[in-house]
Amino acid sequence: MKICIVGTGYVGLVAGTCLADLGHFITCIDNNAEKIDGLTAGKVPIYEPGLEHLIVRNVREKRLHFTTDAIPAIQQSVVAYIAVGTPSGADGSADLSGVFAVAKTIGEAMNGPLTVVIKSTVPVGTADKVRAIIAEATEHEFDVVSNPEFLKEGAAIDDFMKPDRIVVGCSKPETQEMMNRIYAPLMRTSKPILFMDNRSAELSKYAANAFLATRISFINEIAKLCESVGADVEHVRRGAGSDSRIGLRFFFPGIGYGGSCFPKDVKALMTTAEQAGSPMQILDAVESVNANQKKLFIEKIETRFGSDLSGLCFAVWGLSFKPQTDDMREAPSVVLINGLLERGATVKAYDPEAMEEARHHLQDRVQYAASKMDAVSNVDALVLVTEWHEFRNPDWPGVLSAMKTKVLFDGRNLYDPDRLRAMGVEYHGVGRP
Numbered sequence: 001m002k003i004c005i006v007g008t009g010y011v012g013l014v015a016g017t018c019l020a021d022l023g024h025f026i027t028c029i030d031n032n033a034e035k036i037d038g039l040t041a042g043k044v045p046i047y048e049p050g051l052e053h054l055i056v057r058n059v060r061e062k063r064l065h066f067t068t069d070a071i072p073a074i075q076q077s078v079v080a081y082i083a084v085g086t087p088s089g090a091d092g093s094a095d096l097s098g099v100f101a102v103a104k105t106i107g108e109a110m111n112g113p114l115t116v117v118i119k120s121t122v123p124v125g126t127a128d129k130v131r132a133i134i135a136e137a138t139e140h141e142f143d144v145v146s147n148p149e150f151l152k153e154g155a156a157i158d159d160f161m162k163p164d165r166i167v168v169g170c171s172k173p174e175t176q177e178m179m180n181r182i183y184a185p186l187m188r189t190s191k192p193i194l195f196m197d198n199r200s201a202e203l204s205k206y207a208a209n210a211f212l213a214t215r216i217s218f219i220n221e222i223a224k225l226c227e228s229v230g231a232d233v234e235h236v237r238r239g240a241g242s243d244s245r246i247g248l249r250f251f252f253p254g255i256g257y258g259g260s261c262f263p264k265d266v267k268a269l270m271t272t273a274e275q276a277g278s279p280m281q282i283l284d285a286v287e288s289v290n291a292n293q294k295k296l297f298i299e300k301i302e303t304r305f306g307s308d309l310s311g312l313c314f315a316v317w318g319l320s321f322k323p324q325t326d327d328m329r330e331a332p333s334v335v336l337i338n339g340l341l342e343r344g345a346t347v348k349a350y351d352p353e354a355m356e357e358a359r360h361h362l363q364d365r366v367q368y369a370a371s372k373m374d375a376v377s378n379v380d381a382l383v384l385v386t387e388w389h390e391f392r393n394p395d396w397p398g399v400l401s402a403m404k405t406k407v408l409f410d411g412r413n414l415y416d417p418d419r420l421r422a423m424g425v426e427y428h429g430v431g432r433p
């Protein structure tokens with residue numbers, strides 16, 4: 001099937017590459033010429049495990065193309081996906097200007113029947129608005145499908161190729177048939193395509209992300225309580241999460257959630273709920289707990305070193321908002337580092353993949369270390385922010401001998417406090433005595 005995807009970011013590029021690998025003919029469109037030129041020359045703009053290999057294969061087999069020229073690509077396609085960003089607007093609602101601009105382009109360009117699939121995360125009612133914009137610009141037949149994406153950065157290929165479910169919002173049987181044909185190769189396991197109306201599909205995505213954010217803020221509040229009452233959240237997490245109704249996945253305390261999705265999707269859902277006259281009180285708490293959690297280590301560091309950190313140097317391990325990605329959007333590392341710098345400290349930062357992205361957020365205000373060992377040389381404390389594999393089992397004797405003082409702030413409860421204390425480390429974690 002000939003398909004074009006407008007928006008070649010984390011979602012559009014992964015979806016396009018995976019659909020090409022499933023045998024479809026894909027054109028990925030973006031208005032960022034630098035990105036498209038790079039991709040055409042074989043340069044993958046994001047770090048996503050396994051992606052480059054798939055791109056190379058599908059470009060070579062002529063099933064995957066990149067262009068800035070939307071019109072011919074739309075005209076040659078039977079399906080057009082919209083996968084542009086939907087960032088937070090000034091009032092917290094999703095900024096849909098990109099989605100609407102693409103809808104207009106599609107309406108003006110299409111020269112025959114077309115199925116338009118909204119992959120971007122969009123608030124309830126957006127499919128109706130997209131339908132109206134396209135109808136204004138064309139006489140040709142079309143349908144609009146709400147098909148939110150649930151992939152996780154860092155495991156995006158696997159998530160796309162082996163989804164827990166595919167949510168498809170549409171009403172016409174022939175559109176359902178079309179979507180079935182696109183995704184049939186992914187459905188050979190017993191995982192379902194869930195067909196529903198557009199509005200339910202749109203809301204499903206926000207409900208999923210808001211619930212996951214709620215789990216994180218919930219266990220972070222339990223961690224805070226653990227510190228007050230002398231319990232250990234690592235035991236409590238297992239004690240509660242081993243109940244199969246609760247589960248241990250996505251139930252880890254830390255220094256807050258970040259990324260391009262949870263913060264903006266929680267905000268957008270709050271705005272939708274308010275506008276609908278049905279405010280979601282629980283999300284106010286989820287957001288404020290998370291904002292406090294991102295500052296938790298600043299407070300701990302102030303308690304330990306005082307509020308004036310001038311003359312002190314901190315190593316930060318991990319900058320991306322989570323491991324296996326270079327995405328720095330809303331990363332807790334930025335809040336932490338800004339807090340340290342504001343208090344006069346200097347910072348040596350290291351991340352296995354996000355150093356280039358980090359420069360856009362932190363400029364030259366920190367020293368960028370060449371390795372994790374380089375980062376800890378002569379520092380007053382080490383802060384572990386993102387639990388990349390390479391930080392899981394470091395050469396502790398080497399690390400500790402490089403540090404000026406053996407103080408560790410473990411933002412992901414990655415390490416065994418007893419073992420480290422036995423090595424003379426002053427250990428600070430999240431929700432642990």
Ligand code: NAD
Pocket residue numbers: 006007008009010011012029030031032035083084085086098101102119120121122149150151152153260261
């Ligand atoms: P992104 O910022 O990485 O990519 C968006 C791309 O769209 C950019 O390359 C941008 O240049 C391009 N673009 C914007 N306007 C355009 C236009 N008019 N014409 C052509 N290209 C245009 O965003 P992303 O992370 O891929 O997210 C896209 C959508 O998917 C968002 O709604 C997001 O909430 C949702 N989503 C993201 C993830 C994730 O993990 N990143 C997961 C699920 C859903």
